[in-house]
Amino acid sequence: MWLISPMMFVLMSVAVFPVVYSLWISFFDLKLRRPKSAPLIWFDNYIHVLGDPGFLDSVLRTSSFTLMAVSAIMLLALLVALLLNENFIGKKFLSTILLIPWAVPYVANGLMWKWIYDSGYGALNGALLQLGFISNYLIWLGDTDKTLALIANAFVWKEVPLATILLLVNLKSIPEDLYSAAKVDGANIWQRFWNITLPALKPGFTLVMIYEVMMAVRHFDLFFILTEGGPADASHVLSWEIYVETFRKLSFGLGAALSYLLAVVTFLLAFFIIKTLGKKI
Amino acid sequence: MNKNMNLELNRREFLKLTSAAGLVGTGLGGMSINAFAADSVNLFTWSAAVDTVKSHANAFEKKFNVGVNYSNSPWAQYRDAGIAKLVGKAPVDVLWVSDAWLPEWVESGWLAPINKYPELMKYNADTADFCVKSMEYKGKQYGLTYYTDYMGFFYDDSKLKKAGITAPPKTWNEVTEQCLKIKAAGICEFPFMLSMAKESWLIEFITAMNYSFGGRFVDDTGKAIMQDPQKGAAQALQWVVDAVQKHKIISPACVEIGELNGLKSFGSGNHAFAMLARYRIRTLNDPKQSAIAGQVKQALMPAGPKGSNATVGWLRFYGLTTQAVADKTREANSIKLIEWFGGKADGKYTFQKNLLNDLGSGFGVNSLFKDPEVIASVNAYTDIKIYESAQKFAKKKDTIAPWFGEWDEANGSLYQSAVLGKSTVENALTKSASVWTDLAKKA
Numbered sequence: 183m184w185l186i187s188p189m190m191f192v193l194m195s196v197a198v199f200p201v202v203y204s205l206w207i208s209f210f211d212l213k214l215r216r217p218k219s220a221p222l223i224w225f226d227n228y229i230h231v232l233g234d235p236g237f238l239d240s241v242l243r244t245s246s247f248t249l250m251a252v253s254a255i256m257l258l259a260l261l262v263a264l265l266l267n268e269n270f271i272g273k274k275f276l277s278t279i280l281l282i283p284w285a286v287p288y289v290a291n292g293l294m295w296k297w298i299y300d301s302g303y304g305a306l307n308g309a310l311l312q313l314g315f316i317s318n319y320l321i322w323l324g325d326t327d328k329t330l331a332l333i334a335n336a337f338v339w340k341e342v343p344l345a346t347i348l349l350l351v352n353l354k355s356i357p358e359d360l361y362s363a364a365k366v367d368g369a370n371i372w373q374r375f376w377n378i379t380l381p382a383l384k385p386g387f388t389l390v391m392i393y394e395v396m397m398a399v400r401h402f403d404l405f406f407i408l409t410e411g412g413p414a415d416a417s418h419v420l421s422w423e424i425y426v427e428t429f430r431k432l433s434f435g436l437g438a439a440l441s442y443l444l445a446v447v448t449f450l451l452a453f454f455i456i457k458t459l460g461k462k463i
Numbered sequence: 464m465n466k467n468m469n470l471e472l473n474r475r476e477f478l479k480l481t482s483a484a485g486l487v488g489t490g491l492g493g494m495s496i497n498a499f500a501a502d503s504v505n506l507f508t509w510s511a512a513v514d515t516v517k518s519h520a521n522a523f524e525k526k527f528n529v530g531v532n533y534s535n536s537p538w539a540q541y542r543d544a545g546i547a548k549l550v551g552k553a554p555v556d557v558l559w560v561s562d563a564w565l566p567e568w569v570e571s572g573w574l575a576p577i578n579k580y581p582e583l584m585k586y587n588a589d590t591a592d593f594c595v596k597s598m599e600y601k602g603k604q605y606g607l608t609y610y611t612d613y614m615g616f617f618y619d620d621s622k623l624k625k626a627g628i629t630a631p632p633k634t635w636n637e638v639t640e641q642c643l644k645i646k647a648a649g650i651c652e653f654p655f656m657l658s659m660a661k662e663s664w665l666i667e668f669i670t671a672m673n674y675s676f677g678g679r680f681v682d683d684t685g686k687a688i689m690q691d692p693q694k695g696a697a698q699a700l701q702w703v704v705d706a707v708q709k710h711k712i713i714s715p716a717c718v719e720i721g722e723l724n725g726l727k728s729f730g731s732g733n734h735a736f737a738m739l740a741r742y743r744i745r746t747l748n749d750p751k752q753s754a755i756a757g758q759v760k761q762a763l764m765p766a767g768p769k770g771s772n773a774t775v776g777w778l779r780f781y782g783l784t785t786q787a788v789a790d791k792t793r794e795a796n797s798i799k800l801i802e803w804f805g806g807k808a809d810g811k812y813t814f815q816k817n818l819l820n821d822l823g824s825g826f827g828v829n830s831l832f833k834d835p836e837v838i839a840s841v842n843a844y845t846d847i848k849i850y851e852s853a854q855k856f857a858k859k860k861d862t863i864a865p866w867f868g869e870w871d872e873a874n875g876s877l878y879q880s881a882v883l884g885k886s887t888v889e890n891a892l893t894k895s896a897s898v899w900t901d902l903a904k905k906a
Contacts, residue, residue, distance in 0.1 A: 302716065
């Protein structure tokens with residue numbers, strides 16, 4: 183027991199204590215700009231957050247972002263995994279290329295997309311103009327109707343490789359005999375995909391969905407780099423709200439309460455996915 | 464066995480070495496190797512003009528035989544880092560403070576007034592009025608100027624001439640007319656460059672426009688008046704909304720364009736007019752950094768129907784911490800350091816001139832406008848007369864209060880909503896006023 187005590191101490195210090203302490207401060211009206219006065223207010227921070235229309239708006243934006251991003255990731259990852267499961271010339275090269283977005287850090291990814299989306303000199307406008315799809319430069323991140331979808335696109339670009347790998351591993355585990363038997367029974371390619379591949383991919387889908395939903399709901403980096411929650415709050419999602427409350431308004435108590443609500447939401451989502459999709463794994 | 468012992472010793476030596484390296488890395492080691500450690504002044508700044516600061520701090524150390532423990536943090540994290548240091552009681556004696564944070568930091572008990580130090584207060588006589596006011600809170604002064612500047616109105620002379628315009632606009636109506644003329648001539652798609660991205664610059668842009676329209680966000684008693692259509696704030700915002708939505712002389716993408724990107728866009732020759740920090744004219748007239756070098760001129764801020772050439776001025780200053788004042792030696796050394804940087808060093812405004820020469824940063828010292836070296840330095844890229852005359856119209860932000868940061872966060876989004884047509888000017892300003900009033904009540 184004493185052999186593991188140093189590691190237990192480290193874990194308690196860097197993991198358990200901060201988590202418990204942040205829960206503790208979520209019950210206080212702790213503002214860093216008046217640190218001497220932090221009254222215990224019990225659940226007032228939670229009540230305040232849940233009654234704030236701005237919080238509900240940010241929950242809706244987070245849900246919208248998550249839905250867009252996770253559906254796109256699942257679909258694209260499935261298509262790419264199916265492609266890489268076949269044998270063709272250049273497969274290894276394509277597999278290597280596919281990993282690049284995964285290797286790019288989120289901050290670098292955000293800066294890259296900021297350049298691409300820029301309405302004045304961005305590559306997206308340049309490409310569309312040269313291809314003749316547009317006659318004038320369009321506004322991308324500055325258009326409130328497009329902002330969330332564009333950030334979701336940048337998120338999808340980064341996340342698809344990992345989802346693909348997870349699905350590909352699952353695809354490789356499907357016994358070839360099943361396909362041979364189905365062919366003998368006269369099943370066409372669509373029937374084989376629908377009746378063998380898709381059901382067999384359920385564990386992979388569940389894993390990808392849980393992971394990507396958790397990533398999307400909590401995602402912050404791209405919002406910080408691309409829009410800072412704007413324009414006009416169009417990308418003011420839950421993680422951005424936590425940042426603003428904690429580090430801009432210096433309301434550590436409220437920020438901690440928001441973080442716990444986000445943690446609960448993430449936990450409930452994962453639980454729901456496992457209960458609905460994962461029960462047959 | 465001996466071998467094992469050697470290994471044991473090596474491990475210990477390794478641990479000692481790595482611990483020492485860690486201490487040096489965190490700055491703790493620096494304390495022990497500093498020859499002046501006992502009397503050192505702890506100076507904390509954001510990471511601007513680092514070499515200029517270091518060089519001037521070295522001169523201070525030689526002159527007074529007092530060490531300077533200098534540390535810095537990037538601007539983006541500076542407020543958080545500074546507050547964390549102050550709350551955690553990390554040693555900070557003198558630090559750069561933005562005028563926007565003054566009430567917050569004073570109310571938190573982190574900054575000490577300097578009124579009892581005549582050696583510092585004497586500089587007020589030679590300091591621009593808005594600078595002194597920007598360092599005051601509840602009747603007390605909290606530092607000496609590090610740098611100051613104001614929102615400037617710039618135009619690309621070649622584009623105006625090309626459109627047959629002989630003089631820059633004096634009113635915002637003339638700005639609209641000239642922009643439409645330039646646009647009609649096909650010179651620029653969006654002749655006016657205004658950055659409306661939600662960043663710390665946004666409040667400076669909109670306050671400058673407010674002032675030039677004769678408007679204010681709040682009155683002298685701190686009551687929100689921005690929502691009053693007669694006070695100018697509504698007219699200023701309406702002008703921006705019309706410029707974007709109706710006249711199309713400002714790009715609707717302005718809500719995603721920050722100050723730095725706006726500078727690049729104007730410097731690339733995409734616009735005829737721009738509102739930018741005054742010191743940016745040095746970059747704009749530098750052939751290595753600008754496609755329109757030599758063509759950029761400054762004019763007084765155009766006036767609204769009931770307004771003037773007023774603009775917003777901002778200030779960053781050397782603040783003295785309460786922890787420094789609590790120790791007589793640290794207090795005395797800190798006062799010396801503040802004067803060395805924010806006042807005169809060996810009888811000269813050396814640091815202010817170095818900042819101007821190295822970076823083009825503005826100064827709040829009135830007499831420097833008569834200094835031959837300063838005149839020559841500024842005239843190399845603009846006209847010092849317009850620099851000086853526009854600075855006389857600069858006023859401090861009227862929204863500086865302990866809750867400024869929280870209000871600014873909401874106000875920025877509301878302004879963007881109006882500019883994008885998602886909200887009316889009236890609604891945006893009424894909501895902004897309501898946020899202000901709520902925060903003031905809570906405080």
